[in-house]
Amino acid sequence: MWDSAQEEPPAGWPVVEIEPGKGAQAEFQWFNWCLSQPPARWEIAIDGSRFTAPSPRLTARCDGTPGSASSMDLGPVEILRESASAKDPLFAYIDAPQTARAGATLRYTVELTNYGNSPVSLSSCPVYRERLTTAATQRFAINCGAMTAIPARTSVVFAMELPIPASVKHGSYELQWKLQGPPSSNGAWAYVEISG
Secondary structure (H helix, E strand, C coil), rough: EEEEECCCCCCCCCCCCCCCCCCCEEEEEEECCCCCCCCCEEEEEEEEEEEECCCCCCCCCCCCCCCCEEEEECCCCCCCCCCCCCCCEEEEEEEEEEEEECCCCCEEEEEECCCCCCCEEECCCEEEEEEEEECEEEEEECCCCCCCCCCCCEEEEEEEEEEECCCCCEEEEEEEEECCCCCCEEEEEEEEEECC
């Protein structure tokens, strides 16, 4: 791993050239951060160009001394065998309240972004699954209405509702959402604290 505070990457790290339409990945670790949820997106600067990337799945870790700064380690970039945008162009992001009550309806939104280079059809109004870990699960066809496609490099927002059984115990639950398709999306998530 490379400490981002250093000016130069370790000796022997390759310079990776990414062909148009191809994807790449890099491993990183973020130490001593205490946010209840990670940022929704990251802005990455490479040689003067700026790119916006969805936030990866993270778990908060306050593992430093009080008042100490956060730090991040970055691993080498590796070319993906298959373009992520070609394989799974839709990326889902959940915007949910941090708290909800048992016996009530959890209302939240899902943003679907098409990171591909061509429109993604919604003509079939694909099925999605929403789940609150062990508390509740349901499947519906997405209400696409007059929207027949998501244009390339464009985001759309859908309103969601999930009834929470009154029997659900107080605690922290993981809200999960996935477009099962076709087309399909990644599995999005958010933590929700349920009170009685």
